[in-house]
Amino acid sequence: MTRRWTAVGLTAVLAVVVAVWAIPEVTRHGYFGRYVGASSPGVDPPLPSLSPDLFLFPQAAQIVLLAVGVGLLVQTYSTAYLGRHPRYRSYALVIVLFLLGMIAVVGTTNLWVLLVGWEVMGLCSYLLIGHEWETAPARAGAAKAFLVTRAADLGLVMAIIVIGETYGTYDIVGAQVAQADGTRHATLIGLLVLVAVIGKSAQFPLHTWLPDAMPGPTPITALIHAATMVAAGVYLASRLFFLYADSQLVLTLMAGGAAVTMLMGALFALVQTDLKRALAWSTVSQLALMLAAVAAGGAEAGLDHLVSHGVFKALLFLGCGCVMLAVGSSALAAMGGLRRSMPVTFWTMTIGFAALAGLVPTAGFFTKDSVLHAIEVATDGDHGLAPGVAWALLVVALVTTFVTAAYATRLWVLTFLGPVGADRADHDVREQPPAMTGPLVVLAVATFALSVGQPLHLGTGLLSTAVAGAGVATVLLLARRGSALDRSPAPLTSELWLDRPFSRWVPAAAAPLARGVVDLDRDAVDVYPRGGAALVAAVSRGLGLAQSRNVQRYATVLAVGVVVIVVVGVVLR
DSSP, X not given: OHHHHHHHHHHHHHHHIIIIIIHHHHHHHSOEEEOOOOSSTTOSSOOOOOOOOEEEOHHHHHHHHHHHHHHHHHHHHHHHHSTTOTTHHHHHHHHHHHHHHHHHHHSOSBHHXXXXXXXXXXXXXXXXXXXXXXXXXXXXXXXXXXXXXXXXHHXXXXXXXXXXXXXXXXXXXXXXXXXXXXXXXXXXXXXXXXXXXXXXXXXXXXXXXXXXXXXXXXXXXHHHXXXXXXXXXXXXXXXXXXXXXXXXXXXXXXXHHHHHHHHHHXXXXXXXXXXXXXXXXXXXXXXXXXXXXXXXXXXXXXXXXXXXXXXHHHHHHHHHHHHHHHHSOSBGGGOOOOTTTSHHHHXXXXXXXXXXXXXXXXXXXXXXXXXXXXXXXXXTSOSSSOHHHHHHXXXXXXXXXXXXXXXXXXXXXXXXXXXOOTTOOSOOOOOOOHHHHHXXXXXXXXXXXXXXXXXXXXXXXXXXXXXXXHHHHHHHHHHHTTOOSSOOOHHHHTGGGTTHIIIIIHHHHXXXXXXXXXXXXXXXXXXXXXXXHHHHHHHHHHHHHHTOOOHHHHHHHHHHHHHHHHXXXXXXX
């Protein structure tokens, strides 16, 4: 028990430092930390540097506070969720490293330090998703997440190099200063950044790794989906927006990808039979909504929604973990009728589902309203996007709002209000211990608290409320009429077979190349070490014959040697 709470203490110290020291400084002065400046002033081209600078502006400070706050709640929750797991110590320490990686991404102006934090998070996600490495799904999910995101991260590496060569610095603020002379290579930089963001934030077509990461422990799922990893992609797109804001091509591609992903993710979430996987597809859709705001020139609105989504999505995933322990499964068919037996989980998750649906007065309503307003403003054609693209994006966002409210209501009904699931195992269904329900209460309160001070855009606010209300009413009406909420068309339940390129085609295409590499390694590269080993073995055997400990053999060899020397001497004479 002491070891488990030690990890909680380490995370609490990190959270206290951010909340008590950094946040007040940002509030008073508008920033926190020390700005180092250009990585290598006066050097052309610039030299990479890993100077340990820390520089937080207000929204970055909010994201850091979100990460360490959710991290602390996840550590607390895990003390009860994982019980006496034999690898708990490594699990808890990797979470701390995960948080440090996120702080490095958000809290630096040095692009190389950002890259280090970015890759540290990728490694930690691999370790945590595959925490139960004894099971094949955990190993497969971890490997897929690692390979897909690492391949996309090549875009970030190339973007950093191009930024340095273009603006003479690897510092974000330095690049902003240098940009005063004019934006250069905006399209190239933007496309490279977009590749990295698509992979990290699970956007189409590199989206399939996130739902397949569900075999990881549920607290880790909450951390990845709410405050780290996928959030880093949206943050990067927002932080570097000034570098590609003038490229209509990049903004159009980002908007188009966001439109496809947000609606696709919402539709897939609508038909899932597994609560955890449905919430994963929900994250894919919500991340796309944030990137839509960035593409429309509303990066601030996208980051605001990132923070509120982090709170209520952490609430939903941690609540999902409570339900899973109670019924023994994450399948919706094993749930139902949990409202009375798990009151704390029911009420807190109700708040989370309301925020996901974008209902008043939760923070999800206000930040979603800001996103829709940013897209609406972009329809005037003065914010980078063509008016037609912006209008199409707005329509898709409103349709997604309807579907989001529908699937949130469906999950709520099937989990808590519907009949007891036929697949429920013989479990003692009851509320989980305070170490697990306590974080739910904290996050539920935060879901309301974050709505304080949020702006309200009356036009989009009324429209989005009407659309979300229609989605909620539709599902409730179907449930009241006794319609089955678990029937869906096969293409959607099969997720349009979009995973086939990654699960079948790419492995099939790579198999001959992999076999060729193995053959080359065995028949060419390994020849040298095998030949060297054979030579050493032969010499060893020869020396072994000379060291036989047989006196007669020694005398014979000595005599033969003397005779040979004499004969040679006579001949040469």
